[in-house]
Amino acid sequence: MPDVPTMAESGLPGFQAVSWHVIVAPAGTPDAVVSTLNAALGGALAAPAVKQRLMEEGAAASNLNTAAFGTFIQAEITAWAKAVKDSGATAN
Numbered sequence: 001m002p003d004v005p006t007m008a009e010s011g012l013p014g015f016q017a018v019s020w021h022v023i024v025a026p027a028g029t030p031d032a033v034v035s036t037l038n039a040a041l042g043g044a045l046a047a048p049a050v051k052q053r054l055m056e057e058g059a060a061a062s063n064l065n066t067a068a069f070g071t072f073i074q075a076e077i078t079a080w081a082k083a084v085k086d087s088g089a090t091a092n
Contacts (some may be wrong), residue, residue, distance in 0.1 A: 022069070034066060 045061040
């Protein structure tokens with residue numbers, strides 16, 4: 001699509017959007033269970049076959065602990081709330 005302008009060429013310099021996937025547990029899940037799940041998922045994400053498949057899809061794995069994910073999701077909420085507000089978009 002050589003005729004489609006980049007985001008910067010469209011007047012949005014610095015625009016960045018990424019997709020991400022996450023596995024979450026219900027609120028109140030015991031810390032020990034969350035830690036066990038996080039360790040198991042981290043092990044799976046570290047497997048060479050999984051890393052290779054993700055790379056083939058243009059993705060990269062990141063195994064965040066609860067605190068790091070909380071920081072990440074709060075930053076996403078802040079950034080996208082500003083983008084929505086600045087756009088003037090409304091829900092009906």
